[in-house]
Amino acid sequence: MPTEEPESSLVVKAIQRDTEAFTELYRRYADRVYRYIVLKTGSTTESEDILSTVFLKAWRSIGRFRPKGDTSFAAWLFKLARNAVIDDFRRPREVLSLDLLGPQMLGEEL
Secondary structure, three states, rough: OOOOOOHHHHHHHOOOOHHHHHHHHHHHHHHHHHHHHHHHHOOOHHHHHHHHHHOOOOOOOOOOOOOOOOHHHHHHHHHHHHHHHHHHHHHOOOOOOOOHHHOOOOOOOO
């Protein structure tokens, strides 16, 4: 039975822009990060979008990742996820007043 490559080795390769190594990191952490985001947002649809944003940011900034002491790649990912959730909550939402809808849209008869 083959053993999994250590996270530290995958991170070093991902920093060198190895897409296979980054794909393996995604495989290892995407479910956990997704569950965290769903817990924070309460929305599976928004969580899928945020998860994509988190891993895109991770890929773009992996070259700046530097483990410090006990800081792991997973901790860094969860920090990115936390920040992405905060950014999502800050994003202005389109609000539609029910007063602007006609009676037909509300199921009322004229």
